[in-house]
């Protein structure tokens with residue numbers, strides 16, 4: 001539930017990378033206990049804005065205010081100290097360490113020069129753990145991506161994060177795992193924490209977020225309650241034109257007797273593809289679908 005004072009506020013943020021204006025005068029206010037989604041086409045500036053909030057980049061121009069206090073120099077260490085933590089697409093865990101070791105990595109306290117080794121006990125002190133269902137002694141490299149994300153979230157909780165910036169968190173998840181992640185996000189917001197949710201997946205955005213900011217070409221186009229949006233209204237704002245123009249009617253499908261341009265029969269390989277067959281005719285769009293790990297990506301490369 002949103003309260004009056006934002007937990008973090010970015011005002012007039014401009015960021016250039018060489019000749020590219022990634023962000024141009026963008027404002028963003030994130031409220032405690034809420035999920036604020038950032039949507040937009042590729043290159044719209046969503047990730048850059050999330051990374052600036054989390055101190056990965058410093059803005060060229062603009063102001064950052066955390067819980068009413070303006071920040072000076074801004075980097076990930078300072079952002080973490082103020083409770084703003086990033087969960088990046090490329091997760092930052094150490095595969096050979098255990099879940100508990102990863103959670104407390106970098107915040108271990110030393111006494112008389114010795115690192116504390118009681119990770120297990122401290123891990124149990126995180127009350128969220130029972131719900132997250134992770135074994136503290138599992139090697140992180142042996143976990144599925146969805147569970148590795150949980151470890152990232154627990155890392156953020158161990159740092160007492162007030163805001164977790166999630167960059168494309170569902171891009172490697174199944175539909176079931178996405179629902180589980182959203183349940184976790186709801187637990188976080190129920191505790192008063194905020195999530196900045198950067199995503200291409202509009203169904204997921206509409207399901208989980210309270211507020212949606214639409215970005216286009218480095219600018220903020222609009223910020224509005226998710227409940228007032230539809231997928232179509234978001235796409236129109238992202239593209240800056242009506243959907244009918246963006247998706248013109250498809251040409252008629254080719255006649256089944258048209259000779260194929262490509263015929264693949266019983267394709268198999270040591271990359272997991274087993275007996276995949278399909279044809280591609282002129283003028284045809286062939287979709288390959290399936291869950292993560294089902295061989296969609298490997299199939300077209302016989």
Ligand SMILES: Nc1ncnc2c1ncn2[C@@H]1O[C@H](COP(=O)(O)OP(=O)(O)OP(=O)(O)O)[C@@H](O)[C@H]1O
Pocket residue numbers: 017018020021022040041042043044045046047048049
């Ligand atoms: N580290 C960087 N160096 C150079 N250019 C960058 C860098 N990061 C982002 N950009 C550029 O800034 C612009 C905004 O990129 P950004 O990644 O923020 O967009 P996005 O909306 O998150 O898109 P995507 O969904 O493709 O990640 C793009 O033109 C991108 O190429």
